[in-house]
Amino acid sequence: MTFDLQKIVRPKIFNLEPYHCARDDFQDGVLLDANENAHGPTQQGLDASNSELHRYPDPHQLEFKTAMASYRNKTSTYKAENLTPLTSENLCLGVGSDESIDAIIRATCVPGKEKILVLPPTYSMYSVCAEINDIEIVECPLLYKNNSFQMDTESVLTVLQNDPLIKLLFITSPGNPTGARIETERIETVLQNWTDGLVVVDEAYIDFCGGSTAPLVTKYPNLVTLQTLSKSFGLAGIRLGMTYASKDLAKILNAMKAPYNISRLASDFALKAVQHDNLQLMESNAKKINDEKHRLLRELTSLDYVDDQYVGGLDANFIMIRVNKGDNTLAKKLYLALATESGVVVRFRGTELGCSGCLRITVGTPPENDKLIKEFKKLLAELVNE
Ligand SMILES: Cc1ncc(COP(=O)(O)O)c(C=O)c1O
Known part of the structure; x- marks a missing residue:
């Protein structure tokens, strides 16, 4: 199957000339090109690393992108496939994934005409961004009846192949609120059989399970x-x-973004985060969270009025448990009591497809988890004896 990026990206954006400033050509000297304030920040007592805050940040962030690409290459699970390695040119940075979601919708979908496909239950920002951009939302549920919350590949392909106005498919892997990583073979089947749009895999939680699709771009x-x-x-x-993304698409997304979307402060912290020791810390924290996730799960699913089987998967930094075989009234009461009486805030997800009676609980620190477990047990016992 052939893929033609020009047919996917909106024509004005495909041909966009990126914003160009004098700083793209000259970075040193007496800088009187960008209408900044040479007297410096008005805030007293900034340390040296913040002393340049009166200057616009770097629009390209090449050092961070290079380090991140290299980390994803190093930890790739597709080594045997001899893929072309990722470089900084495969990346575009956004103000959180939320901005990236909005950008990819705006780059591809014509408002009032074209559509996105989402797989509920899923992260709601895809639909929020689509609504804001006047883009229609089509849904194809995950396989929730068998509790796998995997993508129904066949149905997804049928929907995509029968609706030429769909430009994007959003897959959340691991899912939110399901916590289930979508099997790569399923994603590759869609990639190989649908080339009339883009498959967007949202991997916000991927470091808790591994197997990122990023190297496959x-x-x-x-x-x-x-x-x-x-x-x-x-x-x-x-x-x-x-x-x-592919270099061609990443170039378009970079041309489209606001030139200074990543602040100097964000950029400083991001650069530190991709240094060797801090990457190791990220990995060891993810492992600690995973260990605690299993403890939390054991404690909660062993209680009366909580189903033995957790809902979805355990691939993210949260668990989803079901109260009393799907009892939304009890789950909602428990959610409210936890927040108002115990000061522990979890998420009620009982109205999501296939999630009746469900609470989604983020794994905290060990003392936070201890408190959740203690309060959960106490309040649940009180509520069922009311
Ligand atoms: C699946 C998913 N994607 C994206 C985000 C948002 O990420 P960011 O904080 O980078 O905007 C979240 C946040 O909860 C999420 O669950």
Whole structure:
């Protein structure tokens, strides 16, 4: 099957000339080109690393992109396939994945006409961004009846092949709220059989299970992989997301983004996060979270009025458990009591497809998890004896 990027990207964006500034050509000297304030930041007491905050940040972030590409190459599970390695040119950075999601929709879908396909239950921002951009949303549920929450590959392909107005398929892997990583073979089947749009794999939680599809963007020009520093890297506050794509598509996405979307502060922290020792820390924290995830699960699923079987998968930094065989009333009461009486906030997900009676619980630190377990047990016992 052939893939033609020009047919996928909106014509004005395909032909966009990126914003160009004098700083692209000259970075040193007396800088009087960008209407900055040479007196410096008005804030007193900034340390040296923040002393340049009166200057616009680097629009390209090559050092960070190179380090991140190299980390994904090194940890790739597709080594035997001899893929062309990722380089900085395969990346575009956004203000969190949320900005990357919005950007890919705007790059490809004509408002009021074209569509995206989502696989519920899933992350709601795809639909929110689609609505904002006046893009229709088509749904094809995950396989929830067998609790696998895998992609129904055959149905997805049927929907895609019968609707030429669908430009994007969003796959969340591992899923939110399902916690289930979507099998790579299923993703590759779609990539090989549908080339009239882009397959966007949102891997916000991938470092908790491994097996990123990012290295595959050099093999499949119709693949886009999204990742973020918000989860495994513990940097939700800096807002930094990564889009991996073919060089041609990454170039278009970079041309389209606001030139200075990544602030100097975000960039400083992001660069530190990809240094060797900090990558090791990220991996060891992910392992600690995974260990705690299993403890949390054992404790909660052994309780009366909590189903033995967790819902979905265990591939992310949260678990989803079902209260009393899908009892939304009890689950909602428990959710509210936890928040208001115990000061422990989890997420009620009982209205999501295949998730009746479900609470999604993020794995915290061991003392936080201890508190959750203790309060959960106490409140559940009180509620069922009411
Ligand atoms: C699947 C998924 N994608 C993206 C995001 C948002 O990531 P970011 O913080 O990078 O915007 C989340 C956040 O919860 C998520 O669950």
